[in-house]
Amino acid sequence: MGVWVRETLISAGLTWNLAYNLRVNVERKIDLVYGGGSIGLMGLVSQAVFNGGRHVLGVIPKTLMPREITGETVGEVRPVSGMHQRKAEMARQADAFIALPGGYGTLEELLEVITWAQLGIHEKPVGLLNVDGYYNSLLSFIDKAVDEGFITPSARHIIVSAPTAHELMSKLEVLIFVVST
Secondary structure: OEEEOOOOOOOHHHHHHHHHHHHHHHHOOOOEEEOOOOOHHHHHHHHHHHHOOOOEEEEEEHHHHHHHOOOOOOOEEEEEOOHHHHHHHHHHHOOOEEEOOOOHHHHHHHHHHHHHHHOOOOOOOEEEEOHHHOOHHHHHHHHHHHHOOOOOHHHHOOEEEEOOHHHHHHHHHHHHHHHHO
């Protein structure tokens, strides 16, 4: 499972909610492919999955290593030459993608993988962990773009969202099964 996640911690309530939801990955025996950092939510996610006995692959541009890796890393860390290589490697390794609440970087990587699906580059499902309605505005924007004819209704269905990791993983597992059969 490829996960995009903010490198800094966010509000205490949202961080706790995300941390609580992370156990779903471990319970479902899902491995993690992520941006490779050891700080903030990236560190929280990778540590939770790794501590649950699952494989963790962090893909990180060499130029970001001093900034996003502090202390000990978990799992396998694969340094790459730049952001394009990171996104391509994460896309190759993941069966599906999940965006946790984040900022510009999360949004950029999310929109790129959605665009790749729209163009037929991959058929992997894309999920939004919409904790506390974090992505409601983005989903409203996408629905408006469909209404105005900028996004096709079929492309709208590239994205699935749910307020909890359990519900999101259930939706994604169905889609992964459909794509693989």
